């Protein structure tokens with residue numbers, strides 16, 4: 001039977017007092033690759049933020065990687081984030097340290113202690129995104145696409161049950177977007193579950209998959225037309 005990774009039932013998503021999305025019913029199972037699309041301002045980021053605990057879920061039901069979003073307390077958020085890998089449009093790498101140190105920083109912050117295991121993990125995730133040889137570089141010495149690969153590697157450090165990618169190709173040119181997408185596809189083929197917010201329709205056409213759309217304060221599943 002399919003294993004549920006995310007389940008929202010009649011959920012309502014707010015930004016402070018403003019209702020952004022209502023009657024949200026979404027199911028994501030282990031191994032899925034799901035797009036979240038919608039025009040700017042329709043609530044994609046608000047949806048994502050609710051999933052990683054940045055916005056509280058106050059209405060309806062929501063379970064993500066075994067965590068009840070309605071019962072989520074401030075102190076539970078680091079634990080939830082450890083089970084999620086979050087990738088942002090603007091990479092969010094630390095510019096004052098090199099790639100290896102960026103990844104080491106996250107491992108230390110998430111409780112890793114064994115130096116040899118940490119080194120091994122860093123090698124493994126950098127290998128997955130094809131960036132093993134660049135671990136001594138600083139973020140500003142890398143192209144946008146390379147920085148995003150590092151951000152994906154960072155998201156993989158704690159073997160997340162779900163990767164949330166919010167416009168991961170938003171700052172990249174079309175060719176680089178395809179390269180980053182290939183990395184995400186490969187990670188998905190290896191069993192990772194991915195939810196990706198995007199407004200890059202070219203990627204949707206090239207890599208068709210289950211698609212959710214934010215529109216008129218609702219989230220619908222859309223059937224993609226294949227060319």
Ligand SMILES: Nc1ncnc2c1ncn2[C@@H]1O[C@H](COP(=O)(O)OP(=O)(O)OP(=O)(O)O)[C@@H](O)[C@H]1O
Pocket residue numbers: 015016018020038039040041042043044045046047199214
């Ligand atoms: N911190 C905030 N406080 C109040 N309202 C907000 C806040 N952030 C966003 N909003 C509002 O919530 C609505 C949804 O915004 P959101 O960023 O979720 O949309 P989006 O679909 O991700 O847009 P984009 O594609 O431009 O990133 C917008 O009307 C926006 O003005």
